[in-house]
Amino acid sequence: MAVLLSLTLLSTWALSQETWPQPDWPQAAEINRLAWCQVQAYAFAPRDDRNREGVRTDALLVIKQGQVVYEHYAAPTSAQTPHLTWSISKSVLATLLGVARQEVRFALEDPVARFYPPMQAHPAVRLQDLLHWASGLDWQEAYEYAPLHSSVVAMLYTRGREDMAAYTAARPPAAEPGQRFLYSSGDSNVLAAALRTMVGPERYRQYPWDALFTPLGITSAVWERDASGTLVGSSYLYMSARDLARIGLLMLRDGRWQSQQLLAKDWVVFNRTLFTKAVAEPGEANPGGHWWLNQPLPGGERPWPDAPAGTFAALGHWGQALYVVPDEQLIVVRYADDRDGQFQHNELLKRVLAAQSGGRP
The missing domain is CATH 3.40.710.10 (DD-peptidase/beta-lactamase superfamily)
Structure with missing residues (x-):
């Protein structure tokens, strides 16, 4: 008992020595x-x-x-x-999803289609596959070097820009889900669309602030949405x-x-x-x-x-x-x-x- 008490006191002391931005x-x-x-x-x-x-x-x-x-x-x-931040947005999106998981809103093994119906065309794709950029969907992540063949350019700037997740979900399969890493901004935007169902459409607009930014004291964040109202989780967070x-x-x-x-x-x-x-x-x-x-x-x-x-x-x-x-x-x-x-x-x-x-x- 004395050892446990000592360890608890030591842990409490260590936490009290931590430095945090309060407020800056x-x-x-x-x-x-x-x-x-x-x-x-x-x-x-x-x-x-x-x-x-x-x-x-x-x-x-x-x-x-x-x-x-x-x-x-x-x-x-x-x-x-x-x-x-460009694709730093993806990792911040993953952090936001971590809060949603802490709230027991999803499991990594859940099929994406449970939260985003357009993915019913790809029923084997799980949330963890998207988080590994391993959806198996055909994708070309190139900007300046191959713009005419670029899936990401089409999604962000041309035919996919109105609904970026839907554009991604309509891509044909190129591999089995979870079996091959293929970096894809589309995978991230499907995650951003799935989050809307997880937290509910009423909370979705404010959710990044309520769940993550405000608790951390972040005041500068601006996160763009596409015309469908989905966060551009792949690319357009400013901070x-x-x-x-x-x-x-x-x-x-x-x-x-x-x-x-x-x-x-x-x-x-x-x-x-x-x-x-x-x-x-x-x-x-x-x-x-x-x-x-x-x-x-x-x-x-x-x-x-x-x-x-x-x-x-x-x-x-x-x-x-x-x-x-x-x-x-x-x-x-x-x-x-x-x-x-x-x-x-x-x-x-x-x-x-x-x-x-x-x-x-």
Whole structure:
């Protein structure tokens, strides 16, 4: 009994020592600014806006143990700017779904058609398949490089833009559900449509705020909907860097926000569990449950070798990133306008990790 009491008191003391943004992020008391010079030099190199070449960072925010240790912006972006997150939206959608699951509104094994009737044409597709980007539906996720053949361009900008989930549900099958990873913004928008049935149409419009943003103190969020009223869960969430870091802190602390367990711990475990039915691409993270992991696929190597294996991230088009590094209690938010392949996740993380340790590699 005495041991249990001691452990309880120790746990209570540890929780009381945690730092939270109340209401905003506190600054670390001591910062070795010289240690961050290499981060600054890489992330904010002289900017080529005419040709849109090179590393073009708009915002970089680093939080360690709940305190700001580095923050810099390139005009016109500022600490107050709700920046387009692109596909970071997908991971925030997964976090929102985690709250819905905590409310016992669905199970991972449920067929998607239970919540989104147009998916009755694909009755074997489960919610967990969508969360692994493994619906099996035929999809081409390409923007600039193959726009005429791009499913995502058609969904976001042309014939699918009025009802993005319906456009996706009408795609033909290309593989058995759950058997092949095929990155698809359409899968994410079907999830966003299914959420409407889970929570009810009356609550759906306000649900991201009531369930997630307001409890976390997020005030800058703007989330676009298509003409059918469905959240564009794949792409069109805007948020300031400081607010996005709150999502990172929630995930870093296993779904707990102060004393409230907003997400079940096993949901965060699911997000951070490698989906092995994928093909590794050099430098790119590997899929978890609608988050990206620094874990190697079988027979492969760690995508970001200079970052701990437990690092995970939400990633978006043109260089958007929310990295979470549990080993170092770090959260890194990067907003950007990269238009070529010069930016490397591993290089930024290597420099951030060196800087936060005082410049030691």
